[in-house]
Amino acid sequence: MSEVKKKKKKIKVSTILIYIILSLWGITTIFPFVWVINNSFKPSREVVNSSFSLPIEFTMQNYVKAFDNLNILEAYKNSFIISGSVTIAVMILASMIAFAMTRYKFRGREFIHSLIIASLMFPVFSTIIPVFKMMSQANLISNPLSVIIPQIAGNLSFASVIMMGYLRGLPIEMEEAAYMEGANIRQVFTRIIVPLCKPSLATVGIFCFLWSYNDLFTQLIMIRRRTKFPICALLNEISSKYGIDYGLMASSITIIIIPVLIVYICLQKNIIKGLTAGAVKG
Amino acid sequence: MLYKKKLPLFIFLVPGLLLMVLFLYKPFIENIINSFYDMTSVVKMPGQEWKFIGLENYKRLFQDTKVRTAILNSFKMMILSVVFQVGIAFLLAVLVSRINKGQHIFRTVYFFPIVISASAIGLLFKLFYNYNGGMLNQIMIALGKEPINWLSTSKAFSMISIPIIWSYVGFYFVIILTGLNAISDELYEAASIDGCSNFKQVFYITIPMVRGVMCSCITLAVTGALKVFDLPWVIVPKGAPQGVTHFLGTYMYEQTFTISNIDYGSTIAFVIVIFGVIVSKIVSVLIKPDKNL
Amino acid sequence: MRKVKRLVYLVLTVVFMMSLLAACKKGDVKETSETKQETKDNGEKEENKQETKTENDKHNPVTLTTVSMHGGTDPNAANYQEINKKFMNDYSYITIEDDSQTSDQDWKTKIAADFAVGNEPDVIQFFTDANASDVLAADKFVTIEEIKAEYPDYAKDTLPAALEAAVNPDGVQRAVPTTGFWEGLFCNKDLFDKYNLELPTDWDKMLKAIETFKENDIIPIAVSLNNVPHYWVEFLMLAAAGPEGFTTVPESAPEDWVKGLEMFKTLRDLGAFPVDTDTIDNDFAGELFKNKQAAMQLDGSWYAGGIPDQDNTVVVSFPVIPGGKAEPGFMVGGLSSGFYITKKAWNDPDKRDAAVKFVMAHTCSESVQKYWNGNGTAAAKVEPLADMTPLGISGLNYSSAATSISTPTDARIKQEAYNTLTAGIVDVSTGARTPADLIEEVLQVNAR
Secondary structure: OHHHHHHHHHHHHHHHHHHHHHHHHHHHHHHHHHHHHHHOOOOHHHHHHOOOOOOOOOOOHHHHHHHHHOOHHHHHHHHHHHHHHHHHHHHHHHHHHHHHHHHOOOOOHHHHHHHHHHHHOOOHHHHHHHHHHHHHHOOOOOOOHHHHHHHHHHHHHHHHHHHHHHHHOOOOHHHHHHHHOOOOHHHHHHHHHHHHOHHHHHHHHHHHHHHHHHOHHHHHHHOOOHHHOOHHHHHHHHHHHOOOOHHHHHHHHHHHHHHHHHHHHHHHHHHHHHHHOOOOOO | OOOOOOHHHHHHHHHHHHHHHHHHHHHHHHHHHHOOEEOOOOOOOOOOOOEEOOOHHHHHHHHOHHHHHHHHHHHHHHHHHHHHHHHHHHHHHHHHHHOOOOHHHHHHHOOHHHHOOHHHHHHHHHHHHOOOOOHHHHHHHHOOOOOOOOOOOOOHHHHHHHHHHHHHHHHHHHHHHHHHHOOOHHHHHHHHHOOOOHHHHHHHHHHHHOHHHHHHHHHHHHHHHHHOOHHHHHHOHHHOOOOOOOOHHHHHHHHHHHOOOHHHHHHHHHHHHHHHHHHHHHHHHHHOOOOOO | OHHHHHHHHHHHHHHHHHHHHHHHHHHHHHHHHHHHHHHHHHHHHHOOOHHHHHHHHOOOOEEEEEEOOOOOOOOOHHHHHHHHHHHHHHOOOEEEEEOOOOOOHHHHHHHHHHHHHOOOOOEEEEEOOHHHHHHHHOOOEOOHHHHHHHOOOOOOOEOHHHHHHOOOOOOOOOOEOOEEEEEEEEEEHHHHHHOOOOOOOOHHHHHHHHHHHHHOOOEEEOOOOOOOOHHHHHHHHHHHHHHHHHHOOOOOOOHHHHHHHHHHHHHHHHOOOOOOOOOOOHHHHHHHHHOOOEEEEEEEHHHHHHOOOOOOEEEEOOOOOOOOOOOOOEEEEEOOEEEEEEHHHHOOHHHHHHHHHHHHHHHOHHHHHHHHOOOOEEOEOOOOOOOOOHHHHHHHHHHHOOOEEEOOHHHOOOHHHHHHHHHOHHHHHHOOOOHHHHHHHHHHHHHO
16 A cells, blocks of 8 residues: 555656656747737837837737738638648548558559658659649649649658558558458448548648648749638738738738647547547457 | 458559659659750740750759758758657657646647748747847847857857757657557556556557657658758748758759759759658668568 | 448538539639629729710720739839729729739749740730840730830830830830839938948948948948848949949959959958848848948838938948949949730730720829839939938939949849859858859859
8 A cells, every 4th residue: 555655656756747848848839829929919110129028019900901901711711722622632542542551562562652752852842843834734823723732742642651650550450350240441441440540640631731721832833813812822922011010920920820720629639539439449 | 361452452542642643753753854954944935945954963063062061951950850859759749648637738739830830930030049139139138248140150050950840849749649649558557567667668668669650750850851941941041141051952942943043953852852762761771660560 | 320421421522522623613703703893893983974984885894914013012012003993993894903023033933934834914014124034035025116006105105215225135125114223322321420420422431431330339231141132243343343344244254343242251351241141131131221220221212212211311322442443423223124015915805905005004104203203213204203301302313413324234144143143142252252253153154
């Protein structure tokens, strides 16, 4: 009895230490977020001179300016069409690739594996020029598809690598048992693999959404009509329109990150759900 | 047995691979072809011909001291990424998985740097490092010291590495944590009943169990380091100061989009991929991700 | 139960795909309906003016795609939009879809790509000099001669000399200019007064000022060598070589150009530039000058409007560097942009008339007056302004007193060569690279 107590005490000390370390890192990550929101309520000059204090002169002007000039809701819609479809398509395609790559043994597997790894290396600038040419020949410039398709292709290799890593760790026994009971491949995939992969699918989904959402570069090159601008492109324009108006930039950033945070928090619940389902134990 | 039939394999692989071939490999090969021509504009103007210049760009590559700096910096960044990004992320993930309350909060909070786009983080660090009125120098002056040029040639690389490493720790943290949570609690319980200390548990249970995930992380960190672009480009554009902070990504962008030497930019892009393939090959030989299959 | 679930998934996927397609399609439809809406609105507004309405009813609705450089931070962005608005009111059947942006390097690259793939706008305000060579190579502009054959009034307000100045490198006139620009040395006069300094009208005074400001913790010259050293490149080379040597593109590095660029190292060693000149961007350098943390800045006529202290800021001519061949009072300036009509618009019977009307609306005396507003030079006859600020007057005096006007180097050499030149300035200023070596490379790139 006394032994158990001692052990509990020891754990408590180490737990406190753990919390301290974790909180310290947490402060560094939360700080910029607070900084941005804090500064979004200041006039620009104040941001430059005293960006780390609370607003002396509290102003909503930055938000008014941002909302006044632009159709932000329309831009949100454009962004969600693009990033939503990229995310879903990547999740479906990547789990298929990862399943095939980890469960099947076939000639050329090594080759395809290195193809996938190699494409991780492709910086988007190295493919954007020919892709732009292809898109304009297909008359898709300014169409959301011109951003969606290259982004799917670009994120697919990353997503496959993550899913492959996760799938490798999953024991194969369950699938074999299901097969014994007469399930075919499609059923194994949709009923066993996909539910088991939920946590890593959520991970992949979050990152694809984020990268697609924040990928200003592709958006700026492909979308040329102002009415079709996704939110990042639109707010990039507004911040360049007013020169170095840091206050306006801060409010733009706030407007950009809020939906992403919502998506993250939604998907995060999914991760936990996937966990409580007791994935591995079956 | 289950995976003997090959037909479903094609159905699973083809759609994804087709997209990759069409929108990654084909443009990339086109890009390589471009590197042998003297491109005058992004897309060939009707009636315009590009001069074939053969290996000239590659010859230039070997003489270009900036390319050397860029390669060196990218290598440094790779090592730093693996050690610090993945290392810190692993540590934090293990710690978070050990606690009961507040997991949710840390998980959300650590993710913030990734949610905020690189241009915003870049702006933030720019305001930290600014010589005139930046936060660090405001502190220096408050302490009665001389202001420091934080982005001088000798400090710039370390100063730019900090935000790069910091902003992506949360990324690997989430991935590793997902893997960690797949380990059943029973394993740990069994281990602690057998008298295995927490520290030992990490070594004998955690690390072997998340091996696959860690390998993916290392591969991603290495290739990610080669692609580093947006943060340095915002904080120290064009390899400023004096080209010491050039990475392969930023140097390529500068050549392609600010100098409009598009063909030379294509050459560098090709080099980035070659390097990436070689390095990730070495990595996969060293850590053997497929071993337990 | 499972079957139901699977069905739900399937349905969801299908719905998603459909909505995706629909969204893409809807985007298009919506846009057109939006523009229709707009035209309708305009039509309603015009209802009172019966005459205009009947006049406008004769025409088919036209949507004109336009691009100009009056976007972003450009001081004329508001004027441009205002003229567009008035234009759409006057001609209710014309809808303008405008995508104006600041003319930076990325933008030029994009425009060139648009022209290459046939995505060009109907009317564009663009460069007329070597900056436009990529776009001109596509041969998609209509010449003024051809337009005048059908519309004799086209460009009637524009001064013949201005039209001549806006000629393309191949000697053909295609663009109708509005205003020209000058570049000059902006000085915070109050800082000079505070330390009993004379304005830097010659090199000794310049050196004296640099020394004194340096001692008093004021940055002598606000410039970002990494971001925009362009103005300094132009003025130092021009001061050293004189207008003639400056404007001829040589085959090998001329001594004078080298001497001009060598001055970067001299100035840097004197501590004339900000400590962080290698890392700050141009906007921030501008802030240093506007906040009176820096005493001098070399910039263009467009910069004047954004300076908050219009009373104590003056523009002076750049001093001749020791041994320089230029006459005092030399200036960099010119007229290097104008409105073009593309063949795409010209060959479309509905758009042809609208495009011509659009360009005329922007280049008539009244509009040029707005664009000019005391800054730079005007391409049409303008009324002198009554309420100019002291800085405005100073700029006007500076530009009208110029003994010579030379166009910047990028008007003469290939873009890639010019970009190579500006990208190498940091290395030249630290001595990591000799000016001769840099200029040699630039000329090589240009000759390729």
